[in-house]
Amino acid sequence: MKYFKLLPLVLVFALAYACSSEAAAPAAQSAAPAAPQAPAAAAAPEAAAAATHTAKAQVQPVKPTVGAGAVSASPIQPIAPTPGAVVKAKETTGVKKGGTLIWALEAPVKAIDPVWTTATVTWRSSQMVYDSLQRLDTKYQYQNNGFDSWEQSSDGLLWTFKLSDRMKFHDGSKVTATDVQQSAFRWADRITAGIQMFKRSVEGNFSDKSLTVVDAKTLTLNLKEPYPALSMGFSEAPFIMKAAVAKATDAHSRVSQDGYDGSTYISSGPYVLKKWVPGYRFEYEAHQGWVGNVPEGESVWVDGVNVVEVPDKTTLLAGLKTGKIDYATSGASEQYPDLAADPNMKMLVAAPGTPILLLNHTKSPFKYLNARRSIQAAQDAEKLMAVHGPKELWSVCHAIFLCGTPGESDANKALYNQANLTLAQEYRDKFVAESGWDLAADTIEMVSNTSYQSHRDRSLINIARIREIGFLINMTMTDWATAVTIRQNKDAWDIFHTGCCGVPSNNPVMNWYLSPKTYGWHTNQTIIDLQAQYTKETTDAGRKKVLDAVQESYYDQVTHISPGQSNVYHVWRATTNGPHDYAISTRLTNTWMDK
Numbered sequence: 001m002k003y004f005k006l007l008p009l010v011l012v013f014a015l016a017y018a019c020s021s022e023a024a025a026p027a028a029q030s031a032a033p034a035a036p037q038a039p040a041a042a043a044a045p046e047a048a049a050a051a052t053h054t055a056k057a058q059v060q061p062v063k064p065t066v067g068a069g070a071v072s073a074s075p076i077q078p079i080a081p082t083p084g085a086v087v088k089a090k091e092t093t094g095v096k097k098g099g100t101l102i103w104a105l106e107a108p109v110k111a112i113d114p115v116w117t118t119a120t121v122t123w124r125s126s127q128m129v130y131d132s133l134q135r136l137d138t139k140y141q142y143q144n145n146g147f148d149s150w151e152q153s154s155d156g157l158l159w160t161f162k163l164s165d166r167m168k169f170h171d172g173s174k175v176t177a178t179d180v181q182q183s184a185f186r187w188a189d190r191i192t193a194g195i196q197m198f199k200r201s202v203e204g205n206f207s208d209k210s211l212t213v214v215d216a217k218t219l220t221l222n223l224k225e226p227y228p229a230l231s232m233g234f235s236e237a238p239f240i241m242k243a244a245v246a247k248a249t250d251a252h253s254r255v256s257q258d259g260y261d262g263s264t265y266i267s268s269g270p271y272v273l274k275k276w277v278p279g280y281r282f283e284y285e286a287h288q289g290w291v292g293n294v295p296e297g298e299s300v301w302v303d304g305v306n307v308v309e310v311p312d313k314t315t316l317l318a319g320l321k322t323g324k325i326d327y328a329t330s331g332a333s334e335q336y337p338d339l340a341a342d343p344n345m346k347m348l349v350a351a352p353g354t355p356i357l358l359l360n361h362t363k364s365p366f367k368y369l370n371a372r373r374s375i376q377a378a379q380d381a382e383k384l385m386a387v388h389g390p391k392e393l394w395s396v397c398h399a400i401f402l403c404g405t406p407g408e409s410d411a412n413k414a415l416y417n418q419a420n421l422t423l424a425q426e427y428r429d430k431f432v433a434e435s436g437w438d439l440a441a442d443t444i445e446m447v448s449n450t451s452y453q454s455h456r457d458r459s460l461i462n463i464a465r466i467r468e469i470g471f472l473i474n475m476t477m478t479d480w481a482t483a484v485t486i487r488q489n490k491d492a493w494d495i496f497h498t499g500c501c502g503v504p505s506n507n508p509v510m511n512w513y514l515s516p517k518t519y520g521w522h523t524n525q526t527i528i529d530l531q532a533q534y535t536k537e538t539t540d541a542g543r544k545k546v547l548d549a550v551q552e553s554y555y556d557q558v559t560h561i562s563p564g565q566s567n568v569y570h571v572w573r574a575t576t577n578g579p580h581d582y583a584i585s586t587r588l589t590n591t592w593m594d595k
Contacts, residue, residue, distance in 0.1 A: 131267060157225070
């Protein structure tokens with residue numbers, strides 16, 4: 001037996017957001033409140049030459065000014081530190097401990113269950129409570145968070161993992177191998193990375209023989225073939241919950257919040273959830289003795305965090321200005337110039353994420369390719385992306401794995417940003433002829449929300465455009481928590497406005513919306529096969545070839561539609577020090593207040 005470093009996928013500019021809202025990848029904190037500058041290095045994509053494609057000017061994507069050095073030409077890098085490295089608390093010189101931080105969350109939270117929904121506000125809330133086996137640090141590097149050691153057999157078919165004694169639940173009990181196993185099984189029923197990992201196991205699914213509990217601290221993963229991308233599964237490691245909760249809750253069902261008494265959401269993360277009033281307020285208390293496993297050290301310095309849901313951006317701005325709110329995530333784009341120039345505020349602009357138009361492949365009209373192509377042909381990227389505000393916060397981009405990253409591809413880019421109404425109507429007519437759809441009676445059902453301004457504004461542009469194509473369309477406009485509940489029902493919608501994160505969306509396995517098991521429920525077998533192929537590739541060239549093929553099929557079959565890439569920003573008062581993002585979701589560790 002030989003010890004190895006686990007090779008997790010470092011997904012540069014790629015979570016989680018997560019995601020089903022305007023989430024984006026983490027960025028390092030700006031040194032000053034002035035607006036971050038867009039870099040000159042990211043070349044704008046060329047205009048497509050196809051006759052059906054309308055060439056559009058490209059806007060440079062904004063990137064954080066600090067931390068960009070984490071970008072690598074290789075999607076896979078070794079983890080650091082090595083197994084068994086000493087976990088340390090963050091140096092506390094100059095830190096004022098204590099106090100309760102007030103955090104304004106941008107949208108209502110329906111559940112604290114990151115398997116049931118990919119909603120970013122759920123991920124933000126979950127990161128406070130849950131811990132995972134690995135996670136990203138602020139430099140986009142995956143760090144071991146839950147293992148003492150791991151070893152691989154010489155034939156590559158047996159992996160043995162030893163859990164760290166550091167991981168303890170909020171009730172004081174240790175996280176056991178059974179907790180990890182059951183959490184992994186639930187997670188792998190929804191997430192492509194887990195699905196692909198367990199397909200290589202001896203039974204081809206998540207079973208006791210595939211992931212075996214040896215003792216309280218030890219698990220073995222038993223494979224039927226070597227799996228070069230094993231670490232890809234653990235790089236988006238499942239959130240660890242109590243085995244009893246994970247086993248009792250189907251992956252497509254929500255962990256219950258009914259009669260919440262403080263016990264349902266016990267995990268081992270940096271904060272303990274003490275109170276939750278759905279639709280209004282969370283109260284978190286510091287998990288005493290918790291230490292995170294990142295090289296710079298990670299600790300909890302405040303006594304607690306009170307989270308209030310403030311979807312109204314005017315109220316949010318007033319709260320920040322008056323000091324009633326210390327910290328806010330996903331600020332309104334129209335308030336960006338004001339807040340960026342305010343010396344009493346600090347700001348973090350996240351790396352790009354992707355606005356997304358989901359199409360429901362399970363029923364008419366969008367089970368028909370020509371209907372999907374009709375919507376794709378009509379998209380005008382500039383109009384759709386302009387709703388994201390100042391140009392520092394958005395860019396048009398044809399690459400589904402993000403422009404300016406190793407995953408950028410030009411495959412089939414002629415089908416991006418066509419803005420061609422005539423072509424859209426031609427596809428409409430083909431769809432009507434093959435399906436029997438009645439343009440005078442049948443109606444497309446669109447779902448959007450008012451919690452995210454960009455979702456709302458893109459939906460208004462799209463509903464007008466779809467009517468121009470000649471379809472009848474009805475829109476349900478609601479709050480985000482209600483929208484994500486509707487989204488669970490395959491029969492309730494045809495089009496859904498959302499968005500996703502940068503991390504880990506820049507490869508076909510970690511991209512949530514390329515999973516056939518998530519919203520939209522595509523049946524693109526070419527992409528499904530390419531996801532499996534990607535996990536077998538061991539070279540950059542091989543992986544890039546697969547990325548190109550995925551994008552080729554994505555545009556050809558219209559898996560979903562993204563008009564570009566956008567950046568959200570987080571803002572906090574100057575009296576608050578240290579907020580940062582770990583893989584789309586704020587943890588509020590190494591954070592303190594000088595007031």
